[in-house]
Amino acid sequence: MKAAAGPGLELRSVPDPTPAADEVVIRVKATSLCGTDSHIYQWDDWARSRIRPPRILGHEMYGEIVETGRSVTAFKVGDLIAAESHVTCGKCFQCRTGNAHVCKNYTILGIDRDGSFAEYVSLPEKVCWRTSPEIPPELACLQEPLGNSVHTVLTEDVTGHTVLVTGCGPTGLFAIAVARTAGAALIVATDVSEYRLELARKVGATAALPAQADVPGRILDLTDGEGVDDAFEMSGHPSAVHLCFRCVKNAGRVALFGIPNREVPLDLANEIIFKGLRIYGITGRRIFDTWYRLGGLFQAGLDIRPVVTHTLPLEEFRTGFELIHSGQCGKVVLIP
Amino acid sequence: MKAAAGPGLELRSVPDPTPAADEVVIRVKATSLCGTDSHIYQWDDWARSRIRPPRILGHEMYGEIVETGRSVTAFKVGDLIAAESHVTCGKCFQCRTGNAHVCKNYTILGIDRDGSFAEYVSLPEKVCWRTSPEIPPELACLQEPLGNSVHTVLTEDVTGHTVLVTGCGPTGLFAIAVARTAGAALIVATDVSEYRLELARKVGATAALPAQADVPGRILDLTDGEGVDDAFEMSGHPSAVHLCFRCVKNAGRVALFGIPNREVPLDLANEIIFKGLRIYGITGRRIFDTWYRLGGLFQAGLDIRPVVTHTLPLEEFRTGFELIHSGQCGKVVLIP
């Protein structure tokens, strides 16, 4: 947990949680590290402004229900559960019109309330997602970040389409795997790291190119001069944003998921308007549309196993954060 | 060719066609038999009312351009070509708004003008579809009927969805293969013929059930009691139409492609309205959206080879029609 303001985390004994009436207590079987956790670990400006210690981090998780609050009806002890990490208000315009993923009042597991880097966590019934026992814990805990990629890729059809994915961190790799399972015709992936490009090939990229290569040229070669139907920006790098707009064909689609850390100057006329593009800003998962799609993708054979490069006991969390810092990893999963 | 009114076809020597200004002449490399051809062969009521002999049949085809009319610009001699069989007017409301597949004035290759059961056929440039040389002729000629199935399945998303396909004739088999490539979670197929159910398993059905089985019950078992997301009716049997409406979940989708030969009494309240369904009537292929998707599906690994159960020389067309009549076949391809 983040015991006090400042860098680092500590492992502490805390009382086991008791569930509120509409909550369940879950014994955590697997939980994974996210870039957000890394920001909090390092205690950067964003973390300082957002987190109020003490706080148990962790929002990517999977476990088994061990206790249910008295008004819980949809779940029972023994159910295997992953969690939607956004606890939405249910009462705003967005929640009332099928857009709870951009709820105006949501709180986040592991940031605004105690999360899953723990043996037990208490969650509202309404964020629980029943998970097939056929999915092993180290993959089941990845459904939350995987859902970001499912949301991104499936904002429109991708079947039979040519695709560009910029950024081969975990969400980029997931996007490649989803596009592959959904029957994309061609998947071009880019990253600055050869380590990550190699992972991209393993999850199904047709061509994994270093960002410094002539990506537009290669894409024209691979698409009979057309450009790609869809581009998914998963890196947050300004140059990757431009690359997406440049490589997508007229009337194509760009979905933006990666978060740039500064403003990106866009030539709106040539990058967007004259091309007649559709652009989607993506955050979180459609609740629970994305989760159902995700469950179906696993049944269809989605294979994200190559993305999990490291599995560690919970107490070795420091090693996990070091791996993330190094960039020489895909997903790091912790087992409490 | 259908030389005169009456059952049967004859093989005749005819002058090689010369192209009009906007046409190309194609040397046919492969052409396949369709149920429509079988109706004309048998000279049933519909054929009598529609066909004016002499007429060369055949609308599912693939070949190589050997001559181009003088105003042709998009294709050249040597190009490998399949054909959209609907020659649309280009000037009606539907053609002008992206719905040329339901053009009010279209004519059909092999019905309203001479078709592909021949060594050479002349076609308007605008129905030509350039085909990758990597697709072998006996599959390349199937793109027209395959397009019907692509159109049916991809009217909406199918990725991660549970699916019912009723009817495992060629278009049903194609629908299964397309849904499999597009990442469907579960594909239940039904037919009255065990021969065809076996083909269904080969192209990717999760469960291939005889029509007389308790299909609704099996579907509830396989979908946690939900029913399927999407149902594709490819048989034209009234009982299959009812099965689709019964097995699809509330807010689901039904696409109707099979042509019933009589009226189907529907309980609109319980089969459609209270379930809040979306229903699509499907005819032909979106021009050329469906063709592009189809090309992409081949790149994504679509495998329709098991559907081609028989390949014959053109002169053995009678054997082909007998096979279709027997029901003990998938697609029958003729090689001129």
Next chain:
Amino acid sequence: MKAAAGPGLELRSVPDPTPAADEVVIRVKATSLCGTDSHIYQWDDWARSRIRPPRILGHEMYGEIVETGRSVTAFKVGDLIAAESHVTCGKCFQCRTGNAHVCKNYTILGIDRDGSFAEYVSLPEKVCWRTSPEIPPELACLQEPLGNSVHTVLTEDVTGHTVLVTGCGPTGLFAIAVARTAGAALIVATDVSEYRLELARKVGATAALPAQADVPGRILDLTDGEGVDDAFEMSGHPSAVHLCFRCVKNAGRVALFGIPNREVPLDLANEIIFKGLRIYGITGRRIFDTWYRLGGLFQAGLDIRPVVTHTLPLEEFRTGFELIHSGQCGKVVLIP
């Protein structure tokens, strides 16, 4: 209230309701009669199988909150409220994916729980819809049935479209008014009753035609031979269902809301498949998408006042049911 099994209703003194924790008590200011209420009043087969007396009817309502349960947060005493009459479970597939209007477990106000033909009614917070004080009570109570029509008409775009509405009962009249406000180019309406056709003209029909007229011919005249873009079936008459399929153009849309009381034999090939139609089964209102649209339509100038032909004190409910039975009315509103 329906005090006992059998025809008719009685006015009885009952204790004022007390709200559960998540409920509000509303003083009813206006409530309107629906065809469903008429079935229950007459105690037909459907009513006998569904209603368990004693039961207070009424599900179209408007009033003011006078008391709130202790966990209510989104509403307060004094708020002006209409009610979504479907109390949905919130936990099924449909509820979790933005399709709560076809929830598998919903209960209905005035049928499964006591309704609004009363001075006070207690409702769950989650079905409450805050209503602008600028809308007078006799219109505000109509939002529930109006929502059915908004849902029907706005399943797709209607702006600039030519439209057919079959059936000019209240939901048909509402559909006309909605299409008018949404900028339909042409609205043809049909009914068997001249009384209702006159109301259709008042709410904005371009042409209101008796059902026995040559409606297809008139529509071809009015649409340059094209047929209409969209057809809305609001009557439940089999002949009107056929009329919709016949008059809509190729690639058009048909939305079915009216409930036929028997099976309708459809020529699927010619009525749906060869035309390439999209068909929507409509029930209830999208929760709360439809309500927000409805609020916006009032701001845009939607005028449904001509539909309210009679306003009566609650105790004259028998007169109201006689009016409905006679067919010589639009909506009948009761004021408690």
Next chain:
Amino acid sequence: MKAAAGPGLELRSVPDPTPAADEVVIRVKATSLCGTDSHIYQWDDWARSRIRPPRILGHEMYGEIVETGRSVTAFKVGDLIAAESHVTCGKCFQCRTGNAHVCKNYTILGIDRDGSFAEYVSLPEKVCWRTSPEIPPELACLQEPLGNSVHTVLTEDVTGHTVLVTGCGPTGLFAIAVARTAGAALIVATDVSEYRLELARKVGATAALPAQADVPGRILDLTDGEGVDDAFEMSGHPSAVHLCFRCVKNAGRVALFGIPNREVPLDLANEIIFKGLRIYGITGRRIFDTWYRLGGLFQAGLDIRPVVTHTLPLEEFRTGFELIHSGQCGKVVLIP
């Protein structure tokens, strides 16, 4: 015509055009000035790089067919015609999939071929749009720029929605009028010019605000703190682009039509991604979907008359360009 490179235009006698086989000759009854024409008149950098004199300008027009080429079938002498100004290739991916408005090879009337600032103009049959004689010439010639606004506003539903329009030049004014006819709940318009804001009020803006006002604050007041559902950027000003992203609600829509003359630095995270927006780049008109919608909007009562502030004889074109330069005008129509 632009007789030679350099500022200004001249009126010259030229031979009347003769139509190619697929063309019609039109006697121009009205033609209007566009910002593009003004750039060419002033001979700015863009004009210098794009226009090769001699060239007759003019692409917004209406007239009567006086002669038809020999292969023309859909139109005849006497037909009243407006023109889609983009002459598309018909053979590229975009043209073949219903996206001809972003054809990769299109040429433009009055820029790449002689246009309508003339007594007669020859046009391909395929760009002709038959126009109702009920629309007067000075409005009928505006359908091309009006179509830009129809395309922008109707990329999605606008009925019952709250709307922001930034920029009240002609296309902004048209967007307001279209949103009004389509049943928008609330239309907030902004511009720097009080003259144009007054026009905005005339065509249906609910609130017309100077750009320097607290527009976000006013919008929150007018929308119960929600922000608008849809924002239409019609000005090209970077500050207006930011205003659209700021004022639209989470899960809302932004359509960008105005062309900025420099790069716009965007905070993608807060302006687009975290809000879960959908963004459309808009150019030209969907061919011919937009034109059909536009025809229907006129039938529905669309009133764009206040936008035409000046009607001049063709020979007074210099006055027209001066008016445009001054900003004290809406649309300027020339009558040959």
